[in-house]
Structure formats: C-alpha cells, structure tokens
Amino acid sequence: MSATPLLDDVNDPTDLRRLEVSALEKLADELRQETIDAVSHTGGHLGAGLGVVELTVALHYVFQTPRDKLIWDVGHQAYPHKILTGRRDRIRTLRQPGGLSGFTKRSESEYDPFGAAHSSTSISAGLGMAAARDLGKDAFNVVAVIGDGAMTAGMAYEAMNNAGASKSRLIVILNDNDMSIAPNVGALNNYLSRVVSSSPFRTARDVMKQLTHYFPKPLAKAAAKAEGKARSLMTGGILFEELGFYYVGPVDGHDLEHLVPVLENVRDNCKTGPVLVHVRTQKGKGFAPADDAMDKCHAVNKFDPATGLQVAKTSNAPSFTGVFAKALVQAAERDPKIVGITAAMPDGTGIAKLMERFPDRTFDVGIAEQHAVTFAAGMATQGYKPFCAIYSTFLQRAYDQVVHDVALQNLPVRFAIDRAGIVGADGATHAGSFDVAYLGCLPNMVVMAASDEAELVHMVTTAAAYDGGPIAFRYPRGEGPGVEVPEEGQILPIGKGRVLRTGSTVALLGFGTRVYECLAAADQLAQQGISTTVADARFAKPLDRDLITQLARDHAVLLTVEEGSIGGFGSAVQQLLLEEGLLDGGLVRLRSLVLPDRYLDHGNTQALYAEAGLDAKAIAARALALLGGAVQQRSTSAAS
Numbered sequence: 001m002s003a004t005p006l007l008d009d010v011n012d013p014t015d016l017r018r019l020e021v022s023a024l025e026k027l028a029d030e031l032r033q034e035t036i037d038a039v040s041h042t043g044g045h046l047g048a049g050l051g052v053v054e055l056t057v058a059l060h061y062v063f064q065t066p067r068d069k070l071i072w073d074v075g076h077q078a079y080p081h082k083i084l085t086g087r088r089d090r091i092r093t094l095r096q097p098g099g100l101s102g103f104t105k106r107s108e109s110e111y112d113p114f115g116a117a118h119s120s121t122s123i124s125a126g127l128g129m130a131a132a133r134d135l136g137k138d139a140f141n142v143v144a145v146i147g148d149g150a151m152t153a154g155m156a157y158e159a160m161n162n163a164g165a166s167k168s169r170l171i172v173i174l175n176d177n178d179m180s181i182a183p184n185v186g187a188l189n190n191y192l193s194r195v196v197s198s199s200p201f202r203t204a205r206d207v208m209k210q211l212t213h214y215f216p217k218p219l220a221k222a223a224a225k226a227e228g229k230a231r232s233l234m235t236g237g238i239l240f241e242e243l244g245f246y247y248v249g250p251v252d253g254h255d256l257e258h259l260v261p262v263l264e265n266v267r268d269n270c271k272t273g274p275v276l277v278h279v280r281t282q283k284g285k286g287f288a289p290a291d292d293a294m295d296k297c298h299a300v301n302k303f304d305p306a307t308g309l310q311v312a313k314t315s316n317a318p319s320f321t322g323v324f325a326k327a328l329v330q331a332a333e334r335d336p337k338i339v340g341i342t343a344a345m346p347d348g349t350g351i352a353k354l355m356e357r358f359p360d361r362t363f364d365v366g367i368a369e370q371h372a373v374t375f376a377a378g379m380a381t382q383g384y385k386p387f388c389a390i391y392s393t394f395l396q397r398a399y400d401q402v403v404h405d406v407a408l409q410n411l412p413v414r415f416a417i418d419r420a421g422i423v424g425a426d427g428a429t430h431a432g433s434f435d436v437a438y439l440g441c442l443p444n445m446v447v448m449a450a451s452d453e454a455e456l457v458h459m460v461t462t463a464a465a466y467d468g469g470p471i472a473f474r475y476p477r478g479e480g481p482g483v484e485v486p487e488e489g490q491i492l493p494i495g496k497g498r499v500l501r502t503g504s505t506v507a508l509l510g511f512g513t514r515v516y517e518c519l520a521a522a523d524q525l526a527q528q529g530i531s532t533t534v535a536d537a538r539f540a541k542p543l544d545r546d547l548i549t550q551l552a553r554d555h556a557v558l559l560t561v562e563e564g565s566i567g568g569f570g571s572a573v574q575q576l577l578l579e580e581g582l583l584d585g586g587l588v589r590l591r592s593l594v595l596p597d598r599y600l601d602h603g604n605t606q607a608l609y610a611e612a613g614l615d616a617k618a619i620a621a622r623a624l625a626l627l628g629g630a631v632q633q634r635s636t637s638a639a640s
Contacts, residue, residue: 003030003033004030004033004034005030006019006023006026006027006030007027007030007031007034007083007088010027010084011086011088012084012085012086013060013061013065013084013085013111016057016060016061016084017060017061019061021061021256021257021260024054024057024058024061024256024260025054025256027057028053028054028057028256029286031053031056031057031080031083031084032050032053032080032285032286032287034083034088034091035049035050035053035079035080035083036050036286036287036305037305038079038083038091038092038094039079039094039300039303040302040303040304040305041092041302042092042093042094042095042096042099042302043095043299043300043301043302043303043425044079044094044095044102044299044300044425045076045077045079045102045298045299046284046287046290046297046298046299046300047283047284047287047290047293047295047296047297047298048074048076048077048147048283048298049076049077049078049079049080050283050284050285050286050287050290050297051077051175051177051253051281051282051283051284051285051296052077052080052145052175052253052281053080053285053286054253054254054255054256054259054281055145055173055175055253055259055279055281056080056081056084057080057084057256058256058259058260058263059143059145059173059263060081060084060085061260062260062263062264062267063141063143063263063267064140064141065085065111066085066110066111066113067140068140068141068142068143069113069114069126069129069140069141069142069143070111070113070143070145071104071113071114071116071122071125071126071129071142071143071144071145072104072116072122072145073116073119073120073121073122073123073144073145073146073147073150074103074116074117074118074119074147074150075102075103075104075105075115075116075117076102076103076117077145077147077175078103078104078112079091079094081104081111082100082109085109085111086109086111087100087108087109095425095426095427095602096425096602096603097601097602097603097604097607098603099602101427101601101602102117102425102426102427102602103115103116103117103427103429104116113129114126114129115429116429117426117427117429117430118393118394118397118429119147119149119150119153119367120146120150120151120153120155120156120367121155122144122145122146122150122172123144123146123156123159123160123163123170123172124155124158124159124162125144126142126143126144126170126172127142127159127162127163127166127168127170127274129142130142130168130169130170131166131168134168134169141169141171141267142169142170142171143171143172143173144170144171144172144173145172145173145175146172146173146174146175147174147175147176147177148174148175148176148177149344149366149367150367151174152344152366152367152368153366153367153368154368154370154371157243160172160240160243160244160245160274161243161244163243163244163245163274164243164244164245164273164274165244166274167244167272167273167274168273168274169270169271169272169273169274169275170274170275171266171267171270171274171275171277172245172274172275172276172277173276173277173279174249174276174277174278174279175253175279175281176250176278176279176280176281177280177281177282177283237249237276237278240276240278244273244274245273245274245275245276246270246273246274246275246276247275247276247278248262248265248266248275248276248277248278249276249277249278249279249280250278250279250280251277251278251279251280252279252280253279253280253281254281254282254285259279262277263277283296283298284296284297287308288308289307289308290308295347317453317479317480317481317482318453318479318480318485319477319478319479319480320418320450320453320456320475320476320477320478320479320480321348321349321350321418321475321477322350323453323456323457323480323485324349324350324389324416324418324456324460324475325350325351325352325353325354326353326485327456327457327460327461327489328340328350328351328353328354328387328416328460329353329354329357329358330488331460331461331464331489332354332357332358332361333357334464335385335464336361337383337384337385338361338384338385338387338464339361339362339363339379339384339385339386339387340354340355340358340361340362340363340386340387340389341362341363341365341372341375341376341379341386341387341388341389342362342363342364342365342372342388342389342390343364343365343366343367343368343369343371343372343390343394344364344365344366344367344368345389345390345391345394346362346364348391348418349389349390349391349416349418350389350418351364351389363375369390369394369395369397369398369401370397370398370400370401372388372390372398373388373390373395373398373401373402373405373406373413374401374405374406376388376406376413377401377405377406377409377411377413380406380411380412380413381411385412385414385464385467386413386414387414387416387463387464388413388414388415388416389416389418390415390416390417390418391417391418391419391430391432392417392418392419392420392431392432392433392434392435392474393419393423393429393430393431393432395415395417395435396434396435396438399438402415402439402442402470403442406470407442407443407444407445407469407470408444410444410468410469410470411469411470412466412467412468412469412470412471413470413471414463414464414466414470414471414472414473415439415470415471415472415473416460416463416472416473417432417435417472417473417474417475418432418475418477419431419432419476419477420432420435420449420474420475420476420512420563420564421433421476421477421512421513421563421564421595422476422563422595422600422605422608422609422612423477423605424477424478424602424603424604424605424608425602425603426602427600427601427602427603428599428600428601428602431599431600432474432476432564433564433565433595434564434565434568435472435474435564436449436474436511436540436562436564436565436568436569437564437565437566437567437568437571439472439541440540440541440567440568440569440572441567442470444469444470445469445470445471445472445541446466446468446469446470446471446472446494446495446539446541446542447471447472447473447474447539447540447541448462448463448471448472448473448474448492448538448539448540449473449474449475449511449512449513449537449538449540449562449569450473450474450475450512450513451510451512451513451515451516451536451538452480452481452483452513452515452516453480453481453482453483453485454483454484454485454486455536455538456473456475456480457485457486457488457489458486458489458490458491458492459473459489459492460473460489461488461489461490461491462489462490462491462492462494465491466494468494474512475512475513476512476513476563477605478605480513481513481516492538494539494542495539495541495542495543495544496538496539496544496547497509497535497536497537497538497539497544497547498535498536498538499533499534499535499536499547500515500519500534500535500536501519501522501532501533501534502533503522503530503531503532503533503534503555504531504533504554504555505530505531505532505555505556505557505627506522506525506530506531506532506533506555506556506557506558506559506623506627507532507533507534507535507551507552507554507555507557507558507559508521508522508532508533508534508535508559508561508619508623509535509537509548509551509558509559509560509561509573510534510535510536510537510560510561510562511536511537511538511540511560511561511562511564511569512562512563512564513563514561514562514563514593514614515534515536515561517561517609517614517615517616517619518534518561518616518619519534520616521616521617521619521620521623522534523616524616524617524620525620525623525624528624530623530624530627532623533551533554533555535547535551537560537569540562540568540569540572541572543572543573543576545576545580548573548576548577549576549577549580549582552577552580552582552583552587552588552590553582553587553588555588556588556589556627557588557589557591557623557626557627558588558589558590558591559590559591559592559593559619559622559623559626560573560590560591560592560593561593561614561619562592562593562594563595563609563614564594564595565594565595565597566592566594566595566597568594569592570592570593570594571592573590573592574590574592577590589626591622591626593613593614593618593619593622595612595614596612596613600612
C-alpha cells in the first residue's frame with residue numbers, strides 16, 4: 001500500500017482543489033514526507049520547504065494557479081510547490097545535471113511565473129504583474145510569498161512603498177519563521193485574523209471611515225487614529241498599515257483549519273489595494289533533526305531520512321571559505337582596526353569565525369548588500385579596515401555602492417568575494433561569473449584571485465596591509481588543491497604575478513584556481529614534447545605588465561585562463577598587449593579562455609568546467625590547435 005495515497009492522486013493543483021478541506025492536513029503530511037525523502041537523495045535546501053508545506057497546500061487550494069500568479073521569493077522553499085505542480089516524477093532530479101532547478105524557473109513550469117534565487121524580489125515582480133493585469137483589464141490574483149529574512153532588504157520596502165501608493169491589488173504573504181514581528185500565535189490571534197479578513201469586518205470598517213467624515217474635524221481625526229491604532233496593536237501590523245497595506249494576521253501557517261478561511265477571505269473580500277497576510281511558520285517543521293540544527297537544516301547534503309545523518313564529504317583539504325576565515329581571525333588578532341561585515345551569510349562566508357572571536361568587531365547587516373558596502377565605506381572613513389565578505393553573485397546587488405560609495409572616494413574597503421566561478425548544484429543564479437569584469441573596469445580598484453589555499457592566506461594579509469584604496473580578492477566554492485597553508489601570510493607586491501614553470505613555446509597565464517588546470521595541461525603538452533611556461537597572474541588589476549609582455553615576446557602561443565566571464569582578466573591582457581603593440585607583428589597567438597557567453601545550468605562543477613573548455617584537457621587542446629600555425633608564422637615574421 002502506498003505511503004502517500006492522497007498525494008499519488010494529485011498530479012496538479014486542479015486535483016488538489018477537488019479534495020475536501022478536511023483531507024488537506026493528511027495531504028500536507030504526505031507532501032512533507034515526500035519532500036524529506038526527495039531531498040535525502042539529492043541534497044539541497046530542506047528546512048525552508050518543510051516550513052511552508054501547509055502554506056503551499058493552502059495557496060494552491062484557494063487560488064486558481066497557474067492563472068493566479070504565485071511568486072516564491074528566493075525560491076529555495078519551493079520543493080513542495082514543485083511536487084504539487086506536475087513535477088513530482090522529476091523531484092529526485094533536483095539540482096542534478098539535466099534535472100529540476102533548486103529554485104523557481106520560468107522555463108521549467110507555467111506554475112513558476114517568476115524565476116528567483118536571490119532574495120527580496122517577489123513584491124516588485126508581483127506588483128509589476130498586477131500593474132500589467134490592470135492595464136489589460138484582467139482579473140487574476142497575484143500572490144507574493146516573502147520570508148521575514150528577505151524583508152531585511154531595502155528592495156522589499158521600496159516595492160511595498162510603491163504598492164501602497166499605487167493601490168493596485170496585490171496579496172503579499174509574509175512567511176515569518178524567525179523574527180519577533182508579533183506575539184506568539186495562539187487561538188485568539190487566529191480568530192482575530194479570520195475576523196479582520198472577513199467581509200463584515202471590512203464593511204463595518206469602511207462604514208466607520210465614511211461616518212468619521214461627518215464628525216467634527218478633531219473628533220474625526222481622533223476616531224480614525226484610534227481605529228487604526230487599536231487594530232494595529234491588536235494584530236501587530238502598524239508598519240505595514242503605514243506603508244499602505246491592509247494587514248491580516250498573524251495566523252498559524254501550519255493550521256489549515258484557520259489558514260484556508262483566511263486566504264479565502266482575502267481572495268474574496270480584499271478587492272482593492274495591497275494586502276499583507278502575516279503567517280507564522282516553523283522552519284524545518286516535521287523533521288526532528290532540524291529541531292536540533294542551528295540553521296534548521298537550511299541546506300543539506302544527501303542524508304539518511306530516518307536519522308538525518310548527512311553524507312560526509314571525502315576531501316581532507318580545507319575549504320577556501322575555512323581558510324579565509326582562519327586567516328581573517330589571525331589578521332584581526334594582529335590588528336584591532338580590522339572588522340568583518342556580512343549580509344546575512346555569517347556561516348556561508350566564514351565571518352562567523354570572526355564573530356566568535358571578536359563579536360564587537362563583526363557586523364551582520366541582514367540581507368542588505370547595498371547597505372553592507374556603504375556601511376563598510378563609512379567605517380573606512382574612520383580609519384577602520386572593513387572586510388566585506390559577500391558571495392560574488394550577491395555583490396552584484398551592490399554595484400552602485402561599490403562604484404559610488406567606495407571606488408569613487410578611493411576608500412580602503414576589503415572585498416572578500418566567495419563563490420567565485422562555477423558553483424555546481426546552485427546553478428546560474430549563484431555562479432560567480434562577473435565580478436572580475438565588473439570590478440576590473442573601476443578606477444582605484446585592486447583585484448586579486450587566489451590560485452590555492454596558501455595564496456588566499458597571502459591575499460588576506462595583503463588586503464589587511466593595503467590602505468591605498470579598495471581591494472578585492474576572489475576564491476571559489478569548495479576545497480582547494482590541498483597545498484600546505486602557512487601559519488602567517490606574506491604581503492604580496494601589488495600587481496605582480498609569479499612564474500610556476502618555465503618553458504619556451506607555449507605560455508599559460510592563469511588567474512585563480514584554473515592555474516592548477518594550466519599546470520596539468522602543461523604536463524599533457526610535455527608528453528608531446530612541447531615546452532610550456534605556466535604563470536599565476538595573481539592580479540587582474542593592476543596587471544603585471546612586465547610578466548605579460550615577456551610571456552608574449554618569448555612564446556609562440558599565449559593563453560589566458562580564468563573562471564570568469566568575457567570582459568574580465570583576459571580582456572585586460574588583450575588591451576595591454578594591444579597598447580604595447582605586441583599583437584601587431586603576429587609574433588604571438590593570443591587567446592583568452594573564459595566562461596562561455598551564456599548562463600551555465602546547475603550540474604557537477606568539474607563537468608561544467610569541462611563543458612566550458614576550462615579544464616586541463618581543453619586547455620592543452622586549444623594550445624595544440626594554435627601551435628602549428630603560430631610556429632610557422634613566427635618563423636616567417638623572424639625571417640622577414
């Protein structure tokens with residue numbers, strides 16, 4: 001007998017809406033178990049999805065998706081949503097090559113009206129859909145589900161401010177699983193939520209508003225203020241009311257008996273203007289190991305669903321993030337002016353280690369990368385040495401602040417850029433593809449990339465010592481090649497690379513961890529009798545002009561290799577050699593190996609680098625393809 005008999009008959013939300021309300025709790029239990037089992041096979045984001053199982057069921061039950069638009073902020077909580085919307089047969093392909101995305105994705109399903117993996121975009125996108133609906137004189141609902149963590153980002157409030165002013169009908173579900181926005185949920189709060197979302201309450205409230213117009217002005221003002229204050233104090237929604245939203249809540253997000261009627265009331269009675277439904281949920285609900293986990297099993301490896309024990313990684317090498325964290329703590333012990341800043345990612349960026357050692361010198365500003373960068377700039381003006389640790393993909397969100405508030409003023413903010421390059425299962429939304437290109441074009445900026453663990457330690461030390469302006473260093477997700485990590489870093493000379501192997505015919509100039517693929521490619525070329533130089537650029541800005549021009553003069557083929565987009569390190573090298581006139585006579589064949597000019601989907605990291613032509617085999621093949629013609633051309637040029 002099937003363990004999920006109800007879920008087995010739900011192929012899409014149309015089937016779900018045929019069920020009796022009394023059956024929804026059992027369906028939610030089955031959906032939660034299916035989610036746990038699926039993620040145990042694939043790994044991925046677990047806790048957030050488990051926290052919204054009942055909410056997911058209720059939303060698809062009440063609203064006519066996909067005609068009604070349901071937008072999940074971030075999208076990492078959407079696994080139950082995917083199971084209910086025709087993707088259950090592929091749910092065990094989550095984050096696997098060729099499988100389902102770990103986030104919502106428009107090309108994957110009509111039930112995903114907006115793709116997301118960065119936070120705090122749902123209200124803006126939803127308001128845009130609502131405005132388009134109104135222009136087209138259509139009548140569908142737009143529902144945006146946003147977490148309390150995502151509400152720490154300024155973009156969410158920008159959108160709410162606009163929504164409150166526009167009066168367009170938009171339903172926002174605040175999924176509150178952590179912050180104390182309101183008192184604990186209980187039977188009274190559930191009852192009040194149903195009352196304030198009901199038609200009689202709204203009608204009575206509107207009548208009272210109309211009646212106050214006939215009161216003497218002082219009395220009318222007092223009555224209106226009293227009504228609003230009383231209701232806000234009763235429900236905790238004064239902030240959202242002030243932004244122009246009709247506030248409903250809080251309501252228990254796991255109690256379908258109350259949740260479904262509240263959503264139905266909002267659907268049927270809130271016909272104009274934006275509405276916010278405050279739903280309290282428990283992250284990781286229904287999975288015992290999540291209760292004991294600090295992050296409530298936010299992101300997990302493959303695991304045993306019975307015990308929650310995760311499959312351990314086999315590598316003995318430390319992660320780049322761990323190396324950075326240790327080096328930063330050591331630097332902070334030597335220099336009391338060093339401070340750490342993170343945007344809601346203390347564990348992911350390693351800043352948590354500094355937070356443990358120096359809590360007063362570490363700042364988690366929430367999901368607010370723009371604020372984090374300008375906050376760091378402010379500290380820099382006062383003589384402190386801020387290390388702003390942000391993933392490459394998230395630093396994109398603060399680009400204006402990097403340009404205007406840091407680089408333009410030449411402030412010595414240190415940018416520790418984690419997750420540089422391909423990130424595997426998280427896919428294109430989280431890949432650190434563009435930071436070298438978008439930072440390298442800025443005046444005053446220094447840009448470094450660590451090729452291994454020891455180099456990362458040196459770059460932390462270099463950044464700590466550098467006060468000439470902003471400086472950034474990037475490093476990838478996961479483990480390094482396993483070199484010995486020095487106890488203390490060295491200060492690197494700014495703009496100077498290093499030669500790791502000397503040859504005479506081919507030069508491979510790597511930037512970042514592709515240097516080790518260059519070394520492996522040189523080994524392959526050596527087997528065919530081809531002498532190869534391998535250099536580690538270390539810096540994309542300023543470039544090591546002497547090293548690069550020497551490589552161009554002394555070799556028939558020069559390849560630059562980086563784990564970044566077009567317009568980055570390789571483009572800067574080309575510009576330099578053009579300025580020096582070293583490409584005029586055709587003495588060297590220059591090519592830049594970069595990530596392809598398209599978004600790479602999720603998959604195995606090494607396989608993706610091979611697909612991009614950035615592994616040792618592809619590098620060697622590219623050199624061989626260029627070599628014959630280059631040697632012949634070089635001989636002809638020398639003879640003339």
